[in-house]
Amino acid sequence: MATVIRLARHGAKKRPYYHIVVTDSRNARNSGNVLEVVGKYDPMQAKDSDKRVILKMDEVKAWLAKGAQPSDRVYKFLAKAGLVKAKAIPVQTKKHLQSEKTLMKIKDKADKLAKIAEEKAAAEAAAKAAAEAEAAAPAEEAPAAEVAE
Secondary structure, eight states: OOEEEEEEEEEETTEEEEEEEEEETTSOTTOSOEEEEEEEEOTTSOTTOTTSEEEOHHHHHHHHHHTOEEOHHHHHHHHHHTSSOOOOOOOOOGGGSOOHHHHHHHHHHHHHHHHHHHHHHHHHHHHHHHHHHHHHHHHHHHHHHHHHO
16 A cells, blocks of 8 residues: 555635645545544644644654655655755756847846936036036136225
8 A cells, every 4th residue: 555645635615724644645635534644734824833834753754664655745844844855946947037039128228227327427427517617617706806896
């Protein structure tokens, strides 16, 4: 008999609650023909809550030693608890990257924004220099006018 460790759903509609059970792999998810309940999983709890996943470590270790295979979700719980080694995350294919045309559009837009910002900064610097020049020029002329009187 091939035994598996998997989730069996309980709880009300839109309020899931799962028992982590050991059962024959041929049984339906909620058939009730479970060999042992080895834990509980409450997805309604906060992710960092201690009550989210509760495992009976001794029973889980015993069933793993007997050859029970955990489902993907239960495997993640066991890896987090340190009972099994975590699976490596597969490398993404290039399909998740943007196309060359999109990348070119993004680069062009960034270049245009940089050019506009550069021109704006140059215009502000020129305006500031002109304002300083105007402020300095009348100050020089005013003392000359007072001397002439």
